[in-house]
Amino acid sequence: MYRKAFIDLYLKDGFIFEDAKNEIDFVLETLFNYTYKDFLLGKTLSQNQIAKTEKIIKERIKTRRPIQQITGQAFFYNRRFLVNESTLIPRPETELLVSEVLKLSQNIENPKILDIGTGSGCIPITLCLENSKITAHSVDILSSAIETAKKNALLHNVYEKIRFFKSDLFENIEEKYDIIVSNPPYIPLKEKENLQVEVKDFDPPEALFTNDEYGIEYYEKIITESHDYLSDNGYLAFELGVNQCKLVEKILKANKYRNINIIKDFNNINRVIISRK
Ligand SMILES: C[S@@+](CC[C@H](N)C(=O)[O-])C[C@H]1O[C@@H](n2cnc3c(N)ncnc32)[C@H](O)[C@@H]1O
Structure with missing residues (x-):
C-alpha cells in the first residue's frame, strides 16, 4: 500500500x-x-x-543525491558496506573483477593481494571473506576513504587481514604481492558533462576522472611500475571502462605482461583484464 x-x-x-x-x-x-x-x-x-x-x-x-549516500549504505556481493561522499558507491561490474581475482587466488597457497584505490574497501574485504587464506594491503589517495574502508573491515570482521594505508599509487608500497588488483579512475574529465547528475555531482571526483584523452593514465602508471611489486608469475587484474580494453592490452604487452585474459560483463562489455608477470 x-x-x-x-x-x-x-x-x-x-x-x-x-x-x-x-x-x-x-x-x-x-x-x-x-x-x-x-x-x-x-x-x-x-x-x-x-x-x-x-x-x-x-x-x-x-x-538527486544517490540513495546509497543518503542511507549511508550500499550492497556489494550481497553484503552491506558503509559509503559516503569520500567513497565510490560500489558498482555491480566490480563484482566481476572480484570473482575473477578469487579464481586466481584458488591456485596460490597464501595469496597476498594489493588493492590500489580501495574506496569503501569493497574489493579486499570481499576477497578476504570469500577466501580465508587471503591477506591484503589496500591503499587510496584519500585518507577519508581509508577511514571508511577500515570501518567496513571491522564491520565484516576482517580488520586483522587487511592493512589499509594512504599511498599515491605505489608511493608507500615496499612489498611484493601475488596479485595486484585495481578499479582505478577511468573517465576522461572531458566526459564529465555527459554523466548522470548522481555520478558527476556526488561520487568523489578522485574516484572517477583522469586528465588524459582516453581515461587510461592510471592503467599506464600502474602497469609500468607494477613489475617491482609483483612476485614472480604474479597477476595484475583491472576493471576496465568502455572502449579501453585494446589500449590497456597494448600497454600490458609493451611491458612484457603475458597470458592476457579479457572477461566480458553482463552487458557484453570487455570489463576485466588479467595478465601475468
Ligand atoms: C573507481 S574508484 C574505486 C573504488 C573501489 N575500489 C571500488 O571498486 O568501488 C577509484 C579509487 O582510486 C582512488 N585513487 C585515485 N587516485 C589515486 C592515486 N593516485 N593513488 C591511490 N588511489 C587513488 C580514489 O580515491 C578511489 O577511491
Whole structure:
C-alpha cells in the first residue's frame, strides 16, 4: 500500500517505474531489513517508519543525491558496506573483477593481494571473506576513504587481514604481492558533462576522472611500475571502462605482461583484464 505511495512520489518527478521500485526496496531493506516478500506476507510499516522513508525519498528526489549516500549504505556481493561522499558507491561490474581475482587466488597457497584505490574497501574485504587464506594491503589517495574502508573491515570482521594505508599509487608500497588488483579512475574529465547528475555531482571526483584523452593514465602508471611489486608469475587484474580494453592490452604487452585474459560483463562489455608477470 505505502509502497505504491512511495513509488508515486518518484514517478511524479520523472523517475522510471523500475528505478523507483528498486530504490524503495533498497531503502526498506537497508533501514528496516524488510524485503518485498515481507510485505506480500502482510508486514506493515509503523507511522515512524513511513515518515522516515518518505523523508529519504523526498531528499533523493530533490537533490538527486544517490540513495546509497543518503542511507549511508550500499550492497556489494550481497553484503552491506558503509559509503559516503569520500567513497565510490560500489558498482555491480566490480563484482566481476572480484570473482575473477578469487579464481586466481584458488591456485596460490597464501595469496597476498594489493588493492590500489580501495574506496569503501569493497574489493579486499570481499576477497578476504570469500577466501580465508587471503591477506591484503589496500591503499587510496584519500585518507577519508581509508577511514571508511577500515570501518567496513571491522564491520565484516576482517580488520586483522587487511592493512589499509594512504599511498599515491605505489608511493608507500615496499612489498611484493601475488596479485595486484585495481578499479582505478577511468573517465576522461572531458566526459564529465555527459554523466548522470548522481555520478558527476556526488561520487568523489578522485574516484572517477583522469586528465588524459582516453581515461587510461592510471592503467599506464600502474602497469609500468607494477613489475617491482609483483612476485614472480604474479597477476595484475583491472576493471576496465568502455572502449579501453585494446589500449590497456597494448600497454600490458609493451611491458612484457603475458597470458592476457579479457572477461566480458553482463552487458557484453570487455570489463576485466588479467595478465601475468
Ligand atoms: C573507481 S574508484 C574505486 C573504488 C573501489 N575500489 C571500488 O571498486 O568501488 C577509484 C579509487 O582510486 C582512488 N585513487 C585515485 N587516485 C589515486 C592515486 N593516485 N593513488 C591511490 N588511489 C587513488 C580514489 O580515491 C578511489 O577511491
